[in-house]
Structures are given as structure tokens and as C-alpha cells.
Amino acid sequence: MTSPSDGGLQAERTGLSWSRTSLGVGANAVLLAVRELTHDEPGQALVLAGAAAALAVVIALYGRxxxxxxxxxxxxxxxxxxxxxxxxxxxxxxxxLVTGVVLVLP
Incomplete structure (x- = not known):
């Protein structure tokens, strides 16, 4: 519950939480891409990295x-x-979940 002196902080906390989530998903995308691009033959996880990057952008825009x-x-x-x-x-x-499965596969 917020007090009357808490004006404006709810929006700031909301923005920070969406930013953290977006950064985490974006980092997931980068790590997946780096993992795949360092292999001899990039696999399907590169598609997952692209989807994660797109999800990070959607989360950032919705959070804004x-x-x-x-x-x-x-x-x-x-x-x-x-x-x-x-x-x-x-x-x-x-x-x-899908990232965990991809990381377990050879």
C-alpha cells in the first residue's frame, strides 16, 4: 500500500521493473547468439536468440x-x-524453459 507522500514512485518502480526484465531477456538473447556463433555451424538456437531479442524490445516498449x-x-x-x-x-x-533445454542439448 502506498502512502500519500508516495506520489510518482509507483510509475518509477514500474519502469525500473520493466527495464530489468527487458535487460535480462536481452542478455539471454546475446548469450544465446554468442554461444551459437562460436560454434562451427550455428544451430536453431540462433532463431531463439532472435525471438528473445524481439521479446526484449516488446517488453521495453510495453514497460515504457x-x-x-x-x-x-x-x-x-x-x-x-x-x-x-x-x-x-x-x-x-x-x-x-526453452533456453534451458537448448543449453542442455549438445
């Missing part, structure tokens, strides 16, 4: 949108993002 939305007064109603947050969260979880 949410930050701007939450910095407005009055706050939007409904406040929670019903579809985008679970969809992006699921995409990040799926990316983590």
Missing part, C-alpha cells in the same frame, strides 16, 4: 507505455493490465 500510463493523474481504471502482463510473463517463462 505502462510507466507513462501510471505517471498520469488520475490513475487509469482498471489499474492492472489484464492481458499483457500475464502474456509477457508467460513468454519470459517459456523463453527460460
Amino acid at each position: 507505455h505502462r510507466t507513462r500510463l501510471l505517471s498520469r493523474a488520475p490513475l487509469p481504471s482498471p489499474l492492472a493490465a489484464d492481458r499483457a502482463v500475464p502474456l509477457l510473463g508467460g513468454a519470459v517463462a517459456l523463453l527460460a
